Amino acid sequence: MESRSLRYFVAVAEELNFARAAERLGISPPPLSRAIRRLEAELGVTLFERTTHSVTRTPAGDVLLAEARVALDALEAAGRRARRAAEGPKLVLAVKADGDAGLLEPILARYASQPGSLPVAVRLCGWQEQPRLLRAGEADVALVHAPFDGTGLDTETLAAEPRVAVLAAGHPLAARDRLELADLGLDARSVERHIDEARRGHDDLAQVLTAVALGKVVTLLPASVTSRYPRPGVAYRPVLDAPPVVLSLAWPRQSRSTATAALVRVATEIAEAARNGA
């Protein structure tokens, strides 16, 4: 099983078109066609049903596509991790802006005070990037909000914090002390989707808050964010039955790094202390 074969396969499996896949790979269709046939012969399995005008994956093709992505990721990650190891031991922690529930600073401080701790670089990144960074070997640990794609990752839950509704100050519901999901026309299942939609088109939290202040949108945020972003024109109101935001630490499953383990341990300690102290 050669990695080149799998890369070719993934291109075809995603494009479902040999010509486009070949272009994407920077080769011409004939070698690609042959490579796929060789792969099928090697596996003894038909991966695509092809007619001249349509290419579809067989069930085996579906399985191989999912597995091949994982394997090729692991391959690239191996190289990157070796490169990083040569640059000197260091931990990279991927964090979404404003996504740390105030835990980031104490975690870093406490970890740095541990004997034998490594330098930690905080990498700010987008919400959806985090699992990819971990799998690609570009980050060692990530502070993630559930739900996320945990494929190939190990996780430890740090905190679950309540959500508050974020409303324009003049919004009728802002007159109330506390809300329920039904007041917002939501239920437990639709919350995540609604938040995603409210976030769409905004680069950061400030933009979202501006949209809220203008009365364009209503959304939900972790309670910890509100204390750090007080803002005239925006009201925060507890939502009693909103599912809490689950903040977890995630890292690649195969990680054997003691440094990662130490960071995780420190983080859980801090999170527990925060729970008990609050």
Added chain:
Amino acid sequence: MESRSLRYFVAVAEELNFARAAERLGISPPPLSRAIRRLEAELGVTLFERTTHSVTRTPAGDVLLAEARVALDALEAAGRRARRAAEGPKLVLAVKADGDAGLLEPILARYASQPGSLPVAVRLCGWQEQPRLLRAGEADVALVHAPFDGTGLDTETLAAEPRVAVLAAGHPLAARDRLELADLGLDARSVERHIDEARRGHDDLAQVLTAVALGKVVTLLPASVTSRYPRPGVAYRPVLDAPPVVLSLAWPRQSRSTATAALVRVATEIAEAARNGA
């Protein structure tokens, strides 16, 4: 990053000798030497410190060795899983002989009764083989006893059952109703090691019991085993402070199979029912 480079690298990294590694790969030393140099150039990293009479891994080489094994496993597993998918959907459950605490039959029966369940093949295998089978794509789920190498695996704990001491009937301690680890000259930390040593040189449980009956060895077993292997000449005695045997279900982290998920769910239900019913 090509898989061939990594295979070559792993051979050298494990042998720490270009000539032996080349022989193992079935090629001659010069191409191997060149391939490693190319890999080092591609990564921009020195992987080995070599003199004419010694080859040692750099820290980056250590990291790459660990990562490369994972990546190459994933590559081979991708092929095997695709092959298995083509042979018809089926679940392979890896079980160590006598290692199921009596849960295997009810799990299989209950799973088979689920709508849409797949045929399940039980693969008997050794204790240490299970993680490898999962990572290699030869099994979908395994019933494992902690501790085990969970790298790349996800797990769910099914049951924790007490251990009993296994003694020759004439052993002085067999006169007592219950024991403690200290009676056996053990403590919590040395239990696993002692059990491993007692098992050494025996193919299966029957052989171990014979050795016990002959007074050659004393060991510990999960309580569930004793009821299924009553045997004259062998006495089973509870050990109050022995750490329990943790029986878990393990499966590859990246598994998205709904069939695997259903089996895990059924197994946890059965295990819970067994706990409450006992």
Added chain:
DNA sequence: TGGGTTTACGAAGGTCGTAAAGATT
């Protein structure tokens, strides 16, 4: 000086691209 790695060079194998054929909508 000897065992082991590395360079040199000629040869084999694999992969690629262009051109043309085949097949399906």
Added chain:
DNA sequence: AATCTTTACGACCTTCGTAAACCCA
């Protein structure tokens, strides 16, 4: 008839193996 996949074939590139050079214990 048009478009996409596949076969045919010649050229290129990569990798291999043998032989020799090099280097450290």
